[in-house]
Amino acid sequence: MSDAAYFEFLCRMGDNTLVLGHRVSEWCGVAPALEEDIALANTALDLIGQTQMWLGLAGEVEGAGRSADDLAMLRDVWDFRNALLVEQPNGDFGQTMMRQFLFDAWHVAMLDALQQSSEPRVAEIAAKAAKEAAYHVDRSGDTVIRLGDGTTESHRRMQAALDLLWPYVGELFVADDIDTAMTKTGIAPDLAALRAAFDARVEDVMAQATLTIPDDNFAHKGGKSGFRHSEHLGHMLTEMQWLQRAYPGASW
Amino acid sequence: MKPAVADVWSWLDQVPDPEIPVISVVDLGIVRDVQWNGDALEIAVTPTYSGCPATSVISMDIETALHDRGIELVRIQSRISPPWTTDWLSEKGRAKLVEYGIAPPQAAGGPKACPRCDSTDVERINQFGSTPCKAQWRCKDCLEPFDYFKCI
Numbered sequence: 001m002s003d004a005a006y007f008e009f010l011c012r013m014g015d016n017t018l019v020l021g022h023r024v025s026e027w028c029g030v031a032p033a034l035e036e037d038i039a040l041a042n043t044a045l046d047l048i049g050q051t052q053m054w055l056g057l058a059g060e061v062e063g064a065g066r067s068a069d070d071l072a073m074l075r076d077v078w079d080f081r082n083a084l085l086v087e088q089p090n091g092d093f094g095q096t097m098m099r100q101f102l103f104d105a106w107h108v109a110m111l112d113a114l115q116q117s118s119e120p121r122v123a124e125i126a127a128k129a130a131k132e133a134a135y136h137v138d139r140s141g142d143t144v145i146r147l148g149d150g151t152t153e154s155h156r157r158m159q160a161a162l163d164l165l166w167p168y169v170g171e172l173f174v175a176d177d178i179d180t181a182m183t184k185t186g187i188a189p190d191l192a193a194l195r196a197a198f199d200a201r202v203e204d205v206m207a208q209a210t211l212t213i214p215d216d217n218f219a220h221k222g223g224k225s226g227f228r229h230s231e232h233l234g235h236m237l238t239e240m241q242w243l244q245r246a247y248p249g250a251s252w
Numbered sequence: 253m254k255p256a257v258a259d260v261w262s263w264l265d266q267v268p269d270p271e272i273p274v275i276s277v278v279d280l281g282i283v284r285d286v287q288w289n290g291d292a293l294e295i296a297v298t299p300t301y302s303g304c305p306a307t308s309v310i311s312m313d314i315e316t317a318l319h320d321r322g323i324e325l326v327r328i329q330s331r332i333s334p335p336w337t338t339d340w341l342s343e344k345g346r347a348k349l350v351e352y353g354i355a356p357p358q359a360a361g362g363p364k365a366c367p368r369c370d371s372t373d374v375e376r377i378n379q380f381g382s383t384p385c386k387a388q389w390r391c392k393d394c395l396e397p398f399d400y401f402k403c404i
Contacts, residue, residue, distance in 0.1 A: 021303075035388065039380035046384065049303025053332065124333035128302060131335060131404045139379050 014054030021047030118186030148209025170219020281340025366391035
């Protein structure tokens with residue numbers, strides 16, 4: 001097994017949860033209702049906690065002495081390996097919840113499969129994270145249904161969010177060389193094989209939400225390979241990494 | 253002389269959870285192992301939720317409590333497998349939660365009764381609450397909101 005590919009894979013897992021965790025945390029204090037504010041903050045907290053496990057292991061595998069914090073705060077945008085979906089801006093609350101649901105539906109399927117990983121430490125992290133992700137997908141799915149099958153205005157916004165974000169779903173399921181190497185060594189599942197469970201869940205929720213899944217399965221790519229992130233990630237990192245860049249090593 | 257492991261467990265049972273101080277870290281089920289390794293006392297602690305900010309405070313509180321008992325070298329290991337489950341809450345801890353106004357976890361996925369008036373006519377407000385381990389519920393009889401320690 002190539003440690004370089006394994007490191008890349010761990011960065012993909014950790015960067016997905018890091019970037020989405022930061023995005024969701026941007027709602028803290030400004031969500032449309034107190035209960036939603038609390039739920040968003042808790043979701044962000046879980047995701048950041050999972051990041052510490054994935055990037056912590058990535059740092060060990062790399063063997064260059066980088067900690068989870070170093071990887072999170074001191075890499076530049078081209079070194080991030082998250083999927084494009086999670087770096088997309090929050091938009092309105094409905095768009096945030098649509099992004100969350102699409103990610104959660106992939107995440108629970110991925111974490112479920114990763115519990116059978118040939119690497120015990122990957123299986124352990126997945127087992128821990130899966131318990132939290134189950135709560136996330138329950139809530140994001142419920143919210144998508146409630147807003148989609150809500151008022152004319154909430155329905156319109158949720159359909160617009162689905163149309164906007166759907167082209168970012170494909171990247172999660174299209175395997176590249178790193179993914180193929182992980183599947184060969186049994187560390188991670190075949191991504192395409194996760195699609196059926198994802199589709200079943202998403203189709204069920206969208207039907208209840210009275211929303212229409214776009215026909216076109218065009219997929220934007222370039223996030224998990226780092227080849228071409230959208231412009232949004234750089235802006236997010238300037239804010240997320242500012243303190244460590246301005247005051248290296250600051251802690252509390 | 254090194255204190256016995258059983259004594260250490262009883263001391264740890266006096267270290268309160270920082271968020272829910274009526275129960276101890278032992279009641280919470282997060283202390284998984286205590287053993288001597290030479291002069292070092294090794295404690296295995298399992299985090300509740302991955303991102304729970306109380307985890308680092310708990311480690312600090314455990315160290316401080318043991319230093320106060322004269323143990324100089326304490327090593328705390330974070331153990332994520334098997335993952336923490338609310339099944340590990342002690343019976344004593346569950347009883348204390350109810351007294352404190354928090355409904356303890358139930359396999360059915362919701363509280364058995366309102367911790368204030370015992371009514372079973374309760375409804376969920378939000379799956380997420382004031383800490384990662386709790387959900388918000390409401391009693392439809394006494395109309396009071398309350399925390400439910402959710403199953404994981």
